[in-house]
Amino acid sequence: KMATYGIPTKYIMYNAHLICMNKLTGEGAQDAPIWGQSRCVLFPPKDSSSIVKVAYNPLGKMGNKNEAYITKLLRGTKEGHYLANIKQITKNGYVVSAERVDTSRPGSQAECDVIESMVNKSPRLNDIHRANIGYKKDGTPCIVDFGGVHHRYRSDE
Secondary structure, rough: OOOOOOOOOHHHHHHHHHHHHOOOOOOOOOOOOOEEOOEEEEEOOOOOOEEEEHHHHOOHHHHHHHHHHHHHEEEEEEEEHHEEEEEEEEEOEEEEEOOEEEEEOOOOHHHHHHHHHHHHHOOOOOOOOOHHHOOOOOOOOOEOOOOOOOOOOOOOO
8 A cells, every 4th residue: 555655665665674574584684675676575584485575666566467477377388487486476466475596696698598588489578687597496597587578469579
């Protein structure tokens, strides 16, 4: 509701972080969660297999919904293995639980090229770059943020 009523994003993000701090902590200092233009990422304790993405504006909500849709669309496909998949999304779309992958090292440009080639056979994903690559438990590189998506409606596009 705070995002709907226009509360500035920095306050929404910071409050979400404070509320969740005891159970979901950002990597790094307690006062510095991982956050971008539209969502922050919270990391449950190390034994967890999930992360939590909290949207703090309508753009973040759209990113969450896009990721949930793409995960559902590509579930069980070869392309789907190259995504850090969404496990759950709240009814209002502002919070998702996503597959936790290793993002401690950046991907290579070659891995970005392979992922881009593979996933763009289905939806058109953008923002594939070295810092947006993680690694699944089996070592497969995957894209961790695919909220900015453009659907391909015709095969000749």
